[in-house]
Amino acid sequence: MGVADTGADSLKLYGVEFSSRLLAGTAQFPSPAILSRAIAAAKVEVVTVSLRRESGGSRAGKSFWTLIRELGVRVLPNTAGCRSVKEAVTTAEMAREVFDTPWIKLEVIGEEDSLQPDVFGLVEAASILAREGFQVFPYTTEDLVAAEKLLGAGCEVLMPWGSPIGSGRGLNNPYALKSLRAHFPNVPLIVDAGIGAPSQAAAAMEMGFDAVLSNTAIARSGDPAKMARAFALAVEAGRLGYRAGLMHARDMAAPSTPVIGRAFGDLSRA
Amino acid sequence: MGKAVRIRIMGAGIVGLTIAFEFARAGCDVELIECREGPGLGCSYLAGGMLAPWCEAENTEKLVFDFGLESLEFWTATVPVAARRGTLVAAPARDRPELTQFARRTSGYEHIDARRIAALEPDLAGRFEEALFFPSEAHLDPRAAMAALAARLSSFGNVAPRYGVDAARAPERADWTIDCRGLAAQDALPDLRGVKGEMLVLSTSEVALTRPVRLLHPRHPVYVVPRGDGRFMIGATMIESEEPGRITARAMVELLGAAYCLHPAFAEAEIVETGAGVRPAFPDNLPRIRRDGRKIYVNGLYRHGFLLAPALARRAVQTVLEDAYFPEVMDAHPRQRQSA
Numbered sequence: 199m200g201v202a203d204t205g206a207d208s209l210k211l212y213g214v215e216f217s218s219r220l221l222a223g224t225a226q227f228p229s230p231a232i233l234s235r236a237i238a239a240a241k242v243e244v245v246t247v248s249l250r251r252e253s254g255g256s257r258a259g260k261s262f263w264t265l266i267r268e269l270g271v272r273v274l275p276n277t278a279g280c281r282s283v284k285e286a287v288t289t290a291e292m293a294r295e296v297f298d299t300p301w302i303k304l305e306v307i308g309e310e311d312s313l314q315p316d317v318f319g320l321v322e323a324a325s326i327l328a329r330e331g332f333q334v335f336p337y338t339t340e341d342l343v344a345a346e347k348l349l350g351a352g353c354e355v356l357m358p359w360g361s362p363i364g365s366g367r368g369l370n371n372p373y374a375l376k377s378l379r380a381h382f383p384n385v386p387l388i389v390d391a392g393i394g395a396p397s398q399a400a401a402a403m404e405m406g407f408d409a410v411l412s413n414t415a416i417a418r419s420g421d422p423a424k425m426a427r428a429f430a431l432a433v434e435a436g437r438l439g440y441r442a443g444l445m446h447a448r449d450m451a452a453p454s455t456p457v458i459g460r461a462f463g464d465l466s467r468a
Numbered sequence: 469m470g471k472a473v474r475i476r477i478m479g480a481g482i483v484g485l486t487i488a489f490e491f492a493r494a495g496c497d498v499e500l501i502e503c504r505e506g507p508g509l510g511c512s513y514l515a516g517g518m519l520a521p522w523c524e525a526e527n528t529e530k531l532v533f534d535f536g537l538e539s540l541e542f543w544t545a546t547v548p549v550a551a552r553r554g555t556l557v558a559a560p561a562r563d564r565p566e567l568t569q570f571a572r573r574t575s576g577y578e579h580i581d582a583r584r585i586a587a588l589e590p591d592l593a594g595r596f597e598e599a600l601f602f603p604s605e606a607h608l609d610p611r612a613a614m615a616a617l618a619a620r621l622s623s624f625g626n627v628a629p630r631y632g633v634d635a636a637r638a639p640e641r642a643d644w645t646i647d648c649r650g651l652a653a654q655d656a657l658p659d660l661r662g663v664k665g666e667m668l669v670l671s672t673s674e675v676a677l678t679r680p681v682r683l684l685h686p687r688h689p690v691y692v693v694p695r696g697d698g699r700f701m702i703g704a705t706m707i708e709s710e711e712p713g714r715i716t717a718r719a720m721v722e723l724l725g726a727a728y729c730l731h732p733a734f735a736e737a738e739i740v741e742t743g744a745g746v747r748p749a750f751p752d753n754l755p756r757i758r759r760d761g762r763k764i765y766v767n768g769l770y771r772h773g774f775l776l777a778p779a780l781a782r783r784a785v786q787t788v789l790e791d792a793y794f795p796e797v798m799d800a801h802p803r804q805r806q807s808a
Binding site: 228229230231232234260261262263265364414418420 | 662
């Protein structure tokens, strides 16, 4: 650690290396052109794409998917909005055909209001997909046991939530997230969902998470390209801070310059 | 004086109709060709008909606002079919941050409290603590508006509408062709894509509204536009898909849920119509006038057909008759490709 840690710092996901640690979602942007500008401004290398079930026809969504492919970045299709194992598996299979990739960000939603993952369904779907040759990125909670079972099912990357999707509440449970990080020091962990501000992304990176995924905070901001860049900088800052080794907080102020021996005391009180 | 310029317009949706109107007013001989059996039966038929440049400014570029103001003038003065009663934007109590965010990104509104809401729309009394009121906005019934335009066209002596005609098989005999076929023009405009939208119409005598109401929601923002006669148009989804198909169960649930949230009496309303169409859009979701010799494409109005068409129509006419150039909606200067 410390001085020895000067090598290249790339993110490795299922054997593929990336220099950017910011992943971006592609939904809710004002237009595909603005999405494209944001991806370029932040030098994002992986984007998630939602395959809605209703647009699974042959011609459906073709133009939009072509635009996504033209971004020239790695596509991570997702099963957003799926509520059952069967639905998620079918959507994943469809995604593999459309985007010609074994990667799948697996979402199995268990609760309509918070869009909280159904970790039981998630583990089941992950093990089905892993057996079918998919490389699964499961969207999960910070639950350690669920994480353990997902790894057992064949996942090599985990995507714990910061807080509910689109809520912008940041890291809701820092203790559990730190604990997750500590339990799985060698598994790539990507904080997904709920990140509302660049500072929250930096905080996740300072905790030692490997990457952050953001969508709503960028897409729905007043200037998505600028916000994407802000996120990229924050993710980089957080990563550098983590690698450099953060100082620990102290209860007492510890001025860096000694005051003992100063010629005069506090004159204003004299 | 020379002979009148002969203009051939392909497509009688909102774009073709407004363009026909402007060319007719300019004294051209206009032939309006539509493959469907009448005017306005494509995706314009399913439009919301909100003339809301300030609301749209929340997440669109300034062009939409500027053109929108021009079109607002068109629909309230030139072809006065719009009611200028403003727009209400509200959010359920738990989604109030959405309202704050919406307000921060646009202008032209008053922040109003429950009492003002009740004064404007008595049936919404007690339902919302606060709302945004955009007093200068207007709305129209798209079908009535297009019928009025078609009627105005037939009052001109120089317009020949031809419905139920395949433009590809009609002989070319015009000085200029204006292609307003919407998504069908994908054969000539490869960067045009379709964005599916779904809507429904409810009928009830238990709710009365006099202006469009937009209900903000982080996942499913929805608008309700009163059509008169106790009918309400509820719209609209936005899906990156080019298959119109029919409305999906999911979209129906989302739209009905929002209507119910606006007023529980909508639960007792009859569903009198459902619809699904595909809007034509370019990658930046902004419209284009594209010139190729003596052919002009006007397309990509996306979800802003009625809000943009009159302003684009005016420019299309100036492009043809005055060789005008509008960089904000045209890709390159026409001088660069005057080969035709």
